[in-house]
Amino acid sequence: DPKIIQKPKYLVAVTGSEKILICEQYLGHNAMYWYRQSAKKPLEFMFSYSYQKLMDNQTASSRFQPQSSKKNHLDLQITALKPDDSATYFCASSQDGTSYEQYFGPGTRLTVL
Amino acid sequence: SQLAEENPWALSVHEGESVTVNCSYKTSITALQWYRQKSGEGPAQLILIRSNEREKRNGRLRATLDTSSQSSSLSITATRCEDTAVYFCATDANNNNAPRFGAGTKLTVKP
Numbered sequence: 001d002p003k004i005i006q007k008p009k010y011l012v013a014v015t016g017s018e019k020i021l022i023c024e025q026y027l028g029h030n031a032m033y034w035y036r037q038s039a040k041k042p043l044e045f046m047f048s049y050s051y052q053k054l055m056d057n058q059t060a061s062s063r064f065q066p067q068s069s070k071k072n073h074l075d076l077q078i079t080a081l082k083p084d085d086s087a088t089y090f091c092a093s094s095q096d097g098t099s100y101e102q103y104f105g106p107g108t109r110l111t112v113l
Numbered sequence: 114s115q116l117a118e119e120n121p122w123a124l125s126v127h128e129g130e131s132v133t134v135n136c137s138y139k140t141s142i143t144a145l146q147w148y149r150q151k152s153g154e155g156p157a158q159l160i161l162i163r164s165n166e167r168e169k170r171n172g173r174l175r176a177t178l179d180t181s182s183q184s185s186s187l188s189i190t191a192t193r194c195e196d197t198a199v200y201f202c203a204t205d206a207n208n209n210n211a212p213r214f215g216a217g218t219k220l221t222v223k224p
Contacts, residue, residue: 004155033211043156043201043214056211090155100144100163100210104155 003027004105006091011110013081020067021076021108023091031055031097032074034066037107038087049074050097081112116140117202117215125221126192134218136185136202146212147176147187148201156201156214160187192222 007022025032034046048055052068063085067075078085091105117138126132138145144163148156160176162169162185169176175188185202199219203212 042216045211045213048211098210100146100161101158102212106155
């Protein structure tokens with residue numbers, strides 16, 4: 001059974017629209033992360049949350065907003081989508097904010113037209 | 114800018130051969146991690162090596178760490194076709210545990 005679920009697997013959006021990427025982990029972890037991977041850039045750290053609190057934000061744009069409704073959920077809302085936002089977005093988790101053993105989900109591939 | 118960088122950019126070997134991927138990093142670290150990412154999947158951690166360790170093994174994998182030269186290597190022995198993937202090294206940054214990745218080395222293992 002998958003331990004980290006990301007939904008949807010593929011997502012197509014139009015420029016200017018808003019989308020929410022879903023991430024749920026069933027590893028009992030207390031820290032969750034978002035990363036982005038595109039053809040132009042390597043895996044890029046975006047956010048980290050520990051016990052549902054924001055620990056680190058390396059995303060320059062406020063168009064990206066993580067949302068943690070439950071301890072094992074960390075969704076990513078993206079507003080005013082641009083073609084440059086096209087990428088695969090990976091969610092990851094670890095036991096807590098000090099653990100170096102991160103587990104990654106399968107990713108959501110976002111294409112903005 | 115990237116905190117870690119792998120080289121070479123790509124490697125191709127035949128099954129059964131050994132291969133080594135190198136990594137250089139820019140800042141002092143608490144730990145360095147090696148990940149593998151197969152096509153269409155998320156990265157999977159292979160080895161975690163802490164700054165006070167010089168070598169770590171995991172089956173056919175062996176990682177080394179040299180903090181004086183800020184470099185690491187990942188060796189794979191007896192390669193298999195299923196080892197075909199992109200291999201990343203990743204380091205922590207500013208005492209934040211979230212790994213920062215290099216661009217990766219694309220390894221192809223041919224039958």
